[in-house]
Amino acid sequence: MGDKDFEEPNGDEVRPGEEGSEAHASDPAPQDGSGDEGEELTVDDILGSPQNADAAAEDAVIADLESQLLNDLKRLQAEYANYRRRTEDQRELEIERAKGAVAKGLLPVLDDLDRAEKHGDLVEGSPFTAIAEKLRALAERIGLITYGAAGEAFDPQQHEAIFQAPTPGTTEPTILEVVEIGYRLGSVELRPAKVVVAVPAE
Incomplete structure (x- = not known):
């Protein structure tokens, strides 16, 4: 083989491995999802x-x-x-x-005062009368109420009859005499009134 048979490649010829390199260089870059088409939804976005x-x-x-x-x-x-x-x-x-x-402790004392008054022992202006008035005022302040008086209709719920006296002209049981006054404290009965009751005569 002579020198003329061996020719060096010129600059325009494409060497092996370089074919299509210009085409690859002009290809568009792969998209990474950050383009104008929007981001893709994930499972977290949905659920x-x-x-x-x-x-x-x-x-x-x-x-x-x-x-x-x-x-x-x-x-x-x-x-x-x-x-x-x-x-x-x-x-x-x-x-x-x-x-x-x-109040129950005062009842015997109040009974004695009532008896003294009936016997005329409570003379107006006397020291004994002044004491009686103070005790009765105290009983009233604590709410002690007396009930039972002669001439009232007899009520077995409130009065205790210790004797019945047939009385001409009486049409219904009536209190003839109060032997012991009844006492209430508010709505609570402390002691019923003990009375003599006049009843119709037969």
Whole structure:
């Protein structure tokens, strides 16, 4: 082979491996999803992210706790109201019992004053009369009420008949004489009035 048979390649000829390199260089770059066509949706976007689910669960727990606390508060308020009512009722009952004990202790003294008055021993202006007036005022202040008087209709619920006297002209049982005055403390009867009853004569 001579020197003329071997020719060096010129610059215009394409060497192996370089074919189509210019075409590849002009190809458009692959899209990375950041173009103008918009981002693709993910599973989290459709179903909700785990962070959103946790927040919703926390809100539900907080709502349940608030509801439970509100119910507990209402229950405590009702229990306290019932406690106050029971305490007030018990206090009133104890006050009435104390008044009743004091009033019952005064009844014999008041009976003696009534007997003294019937016998004319309570002279106006005397020290004994002044003491009697003070004791009767005390009995009135604590709520002690007397009942039973001659001429009233006989009521077996309030009066205790110790004797029945047939009396001409009487059409219904009537108190003829009060032997022992009856006493009430408010609506509570401490002692019934002991009376002589006039009944119709046969």
